[in-house]
Amino acid sequence: MSLKSTLEIDIVKATTSKIDSVDFENLLFGNIFTDHMLVCDFKEGAWQKPIIKPYEPFMIDPSAKVFHYGQAIFEGMKAYKDENDDVWLFRPDENFTRFNKSAVRMAMPEVPEDIFIDGLKTILEIEKEWVKKGLGNTLYIRPFMIAIGSGVIAQPSTQYRFMIILSPAKSYYSGEVKVIIAEHYSRAANGGIGAAKAAGNYSAQFYPTKLANAKGFQQIIWTDDATHTKLEEAGTMNVFFRINDTLYTAPTSERILDGVTRKSLIDLAKRDGLNVEVRSVLVEELVNAAKDGSLKEIFGAGTAAVVSPIVAFSYQGTEYQLPKVENSFAQQLKEDLTKIQYKLAEDTFGWTVKV
Amino acid sequence: MSLKSTLEIDIVKATTSKIDSVDFENLLFGNIFTDHMLVCDFKEGAWQKPIIKPYEPFMIDPSAKVFHYGQAIFEGMKAYKDENDDVWLFRPDENFTRFNKSAVRMAMPEVPEDIFIDGLKTILEIEKEWVKKGLGNTLYIRPFMIAIGSGVIAQPSTQYRFMIILSPAKSYYSGEVKVIIAEHYSRAANGGIGAAKAAGNYSAQFYPTKLANAKGFQQIIWTDDATHTKLEEAGTMNVFFRINDTLYTAPTSERILDGVTRKSLIDLAKRDGLNVEVRSVLVEELVNAAKDGSLKEIFGAGTAAVVSPIVAFSYQGTEYQLPKVENSFAQQLKEDLTKIQYKLAEDTFGWTVKV
Numbered sequence: 001m002s003l004k005s006t007l008e009i010d011i012v013k014a015t016t017s018k019i020d021s022v023d024f025e026n027l028l029f030g031n032i033f034t035d036h037m038l039v040c041d042f043k044e045g046a047w048q049k050p051i052i053k054p055y056e057p058f059m060i061d062p063s064a065k066v067f068h069y070g071q072a073i074f075e076g077m078k079a080y081k082d083e084n085d086d087v088w089l090f091r092p093d094e095n096f097t098r099f100n101k102s103a104v105r106m107a108m109p110e111v112p113e114d115i116f117i118d119g120l121k122t123i124l125e126i127e128k129e130w131v132k133k134g135l136g137n138t139l140y141i142r143p144f145m146i147a148i149g150s151g152v153i154a155q156p157s158t159q160y161r162f163m164i165i166l167s168p169a170k171s172y173y174s175g176e177v178k179v180i181i182a183e184h185y186s187r188a189a190n191g192g193i194g195a196a197k198a199a200g201n202y203s204a205q206f207y208p209t210k211l212a213n214a215k216g217f218q219q220i221i222w223t224d225d226a227t228h229t230k231l232e233e234a235g236t237m238n239v240f241f242r243i244n245d246t247l248y249t250a251p252t253s254e255r256i257l258d259g260v261t262r263k264s265l266i267d268l269a270k271r272d273g274l275n276v277e278v279r280s281v282l283v284e285e286l287v288n289a290a291k292d293g294s295l296k297e298i299f300g301a302g303t304a305a306v307v308s309p310i311v312a313f314s315y316q317g318t319e320y321q322l323p324k325v326e327n328s329f330a331q332q333l334k335e336d337l338t339k340i341q342y343k344l345a346e347d348t349f350g351w352t353v354k355v
Numbered sequence: 356m357s358l359k360s361t362l363e364i365d366i367v368k369a370t371t372s373k374i375d376s377v378d379f380e381n382l383l384f385g386n387i388f389t390d391h392m393l394v395c396d397f398k399e400g401a402w403q404k405p406i407i408k409p410y411e412p413f414m415i416d417p418s419a420k421v422f423h424y425g426q427a428i429f430e431g432m433k434a435y436k437d438e439n440d441d442v443w444l445f446r447p448d449e450n451f452t453r454f455n456k457s458a459v460r461m462a463m464p465e466v467p468e469d470i471f472i473d474g475l476k477t478i479l480e481i482e483k484e485w486v487k488k489g490l491g492n493t494l495y496i497r498p499f500m501i502a503i504g505s506g507v508i509a510q511p512s513t514q515y516r517f518m519i520i521l522s523p524a525k526s527y528y529s530g531e532v533k534v535i536i537a538e539h540y541s542r543a544a545n546g547g548i549g550a551a552k553a554a555g556n557y558s559a560q561f562y563p564t565k566l567a568n569a570k571g572f573q574q575i576i577w578t579d580d581a582t583h584t585k586l587e588e589a590g591t592m593n594v595f596f597r598i599n600d601t602l603y604t605a606p607t608s609e610r611i612l613d614g615v616t617r618k619s620l621i622d623l624a625k626r627d628g629l630n631v632e633v634r635s636v637l638v639e640e641l642v643n644a645a646k647d648g649s650l651k652e653i654f655g656a657g658t659a660a661v662v663s664p665i666v667a668f669s670y671q672g673t674e675y676q677l678p679k680v681e682n683s684f685a686q687q688l689k690e691d692l693t694k695i696q697y698k699l700a701e702d703t704f705g706w707t708v709k710v
Contacts, residue, residue, distance in 0.1 A: 070554030105559035189544030199425030200555015204464035226581035
C-alpha cells in the first residue's frame with residue numbers, strides 16, 4: 001500500500017502551537033489534541049474538498065441526526081516515531097477498510113481512500129512534532145464520521161462530516177485488571193451492529209461497566225447475548241485465553257469486532273510457533289481450566305492498550321485468580337508487536353507504512 | 356400530576372418569529388423548528404439553570420463523547436390544541452419517567468422533574484401559537500440529552516446537555532405500509548439497550564430498513580435476535596396483531612420499548628371491551644393465521660404516527676396480504692386515542708395535562 005498524496009486539501013495553519021504547554025510525560029489518554037484537525041463534509045451526494053485547520057469546536061444544529069439517531073462511527077489508530085525521526089502507521093489499510101464497513105452498516109456514505117489515507121498522511125506531516133520518540137510514545141489517531149444533517153425524522157442523514165483528530169498518548173497502563181464475566185448484560189445482538197465501530201456500541205457498555213466497577217472489577221468479559229455461555233470480548237477489546245500452551249480467541253462475527261491488534265497477534269503467535277486456535281471458548285471451559293490450573297493467561301487486545309493482561313475473573317460470584325507465569329504469551333506478543341510498530345524489529349509482514 | 360412551575364429559567368426571546376413563513380398545511384415531519392429551544396447543562400455533578408433562547412446551532416468540541424461513544428437519549432411527545440385554544444400534553448409523566456430510565460441505562464445523569472416538566476410547560480407557553488387547532492395538527496416535542504464532555508477515552512462523560520426542541524407536525528401518514536419480517540437483522544440484544552430510547556438503537560435500523568425498502572417494503576417487523584421466531588416491534592413502533600377478534604402485542608422487555616401509545620391502546624381496547632392479550636406472538640402463528648384467514652389486522656403504534664396500519668407482510672420470500680376489515684380495531688383505537696388527546700372525548704383515564 002502506498003501513501004502517495006494526490007488529493008487536494010485546503011490547509012489553514014494554526015498561528016501558534018500549544019505543543020510547548022503539553023507535558024508529554026504525564027498524558028491522560030485522549031484528553032489533549034494537536035493543533036490541527038482534518039474536516040471533510042459530505043453533502044448533495046458527494047464528498048467535498050477536505051480542509052486541515054486549527055483544532056476547534058464547530059457549530060451544529062440541535063436537530064442533527066447524530067444527536068437523535070446515533071449515526072456515528074470511528075476508528076482508533078496510532079502513529080509511531082522511529083529512531084531516525086520517521087513517522088510510521090500500522091496497517092492503516094485495515095482501519096480504512098473497517099471504517100467503510102462500519103459506514104455501510106450504519107447507512108452512512110463510504111469515505112474515499114484518498115480522503116482517509118492521504119488526508120491522514122497530510123495532517124500527520126503537519127503534526128509530526130507531536131509524535132514523540134521512544135517506546136510507548138504514540139500519537140493516537142481518531143478518524144470519525146458523524147451525521148450532521150438536521151431534522152428529527154428517523155431516517156439516515158443526507159449530510160455527514162468526516163474528521164481526523166490526533167491526541168498524543170503514552171503507553172496505556174490501567175493497573176491490574178480484574179474482569180467479571182457477563183451473565184446478564186451484553187454488548188451486541190445477532191444481526192446487530194457489534195462488528196461495527198459504531199458509537200452506540202460503546203455507550204451501551206458504560207452502565208454495566210459501572211456496575212462491575214462498583215464490585216471491584218475494571219472490565220467485563222462479554223458473552224453471547226442469547227445464552228451467555230460463549231466468551232466474546234473484554235470491555236472494548238478482543239480477548240485471548242491461554243489454556244496450557246494453546247492460545248484461543250473467538251472468531252470474528254456480527255457480534256465481534258475484527259480487531260487489527262487481534263489479527264496481528266494471531267499472526268505473530270503463529271510466527272513464533274505458538275499454538276493458536278480461533279474458536280469460541282465457553283465460560284464453562286474457562287472455569288474448568290481455572291479450577292484445574294490449566295488456565296495460564298487471559299488478555300485483552302486493542303489499539304489503545306495493545307495488550308492488557310487480566311489477573312482475575314469473576315463468574316457467578318466466585319473469583320478465579322490467574323497464575324503468574326514465567327513465559328507470558330501476552331508479554332511476548334506485546335513485545336513482538338511493539339517492536340514492529342516502532343521499527344525495532346524487521347517487519348516481515350509488511351504491516352508498517354511510512355508517512 | 357400538576358405542572359406548577361417553580362423553576363427559575365432564564366428566558367431570552369427571539370426578536371422576530373419565523374412562524375409566518377411556515378406553511379402549516381404542508382409540513383414534512385421533524386423538519387421545521389419553532390423560534391425557541393430549552394437548554395440545560397449538567398457539569399461538575401449538577402444541573403445548571405435552564406435557559407430558553409432562540410433556536411440556533413451551538414458550538415461543540417470534535418472530541419465530544421456523543422460523537423464517539425453515542426451517549427444520547429431522547430423522547431417523542433406531542434402538544435395538542437383544543438377548541439378553546441387550550442394546549443394539552445398527553446401523559447408527560449410517562450415520557451419523563453422513561454427518559455430517566457434511558458438515562459440510567461446509558462450512564463447519564465437523570466434530569467430533575469422540574470427541569471423536564473416545568474421547562475417543557477414554559478417553552479410551550481412561549482410557543483403556543485405554533486400549536487394549531489384541528490384534528491391531526493400537533494406540535495411534536497423532542498426532549499433529548501447528549502454527552503458534551505470532551506475527550507476520546509471510552510468512559511461516560513462528565514458533562515451533558517439536556518434540550519427541548521419543538522416541531523409543528525401534521526398527522527403522519529406514510530402511505531400503505533408493507534413490512535418484511537426480520538430473518539437476519541435485529542434491533543436489540545438480551546441485556547442490551549433496546550428498551551432505552553437511545554440514539555444508537557435507531558441508526559442500527561437504518562441499513563436493514565434500506566435493504567427492506569429496496570425490496571418494496573417500508574418497514575421491518577423485528578424479531579428476537581436469538582431465534583427470529585418472536586415478533587417484537589415494527590420499525591420504530593410497537594406492534595399489534597389482531598387474530599380473529601383478539602388483539603395481541605408483545606410484553607415489554609429489555610428488547611422492547613415501553614411505548615406510551617402502546618400502553619394507552621391496551622387500556623382503550625380493554626375499555627372498549629375488546630379482547631387483548633399481552634404475550635409474545637410467534638412468526639409461525641402469524642403466518643398460520645394469515646393462511647387460514649384469521650389474521651385481520653397488524654398495526655404499529657407510536658407517538659409520531661399514532662397508529663400505522665400494515666397492509667401486507669413478507670416472510671421467507673412469501674408475501675401475505677391483510678384483508679380489508681369493516682370494523683378495524685386500528686381505526687377504532689386511533690379515534691379513541693386522538694379524541695382524548697384533542698379533548699373531543701372525556702378523558703376518564705386522567706391522561707391529558709393542561710399546559
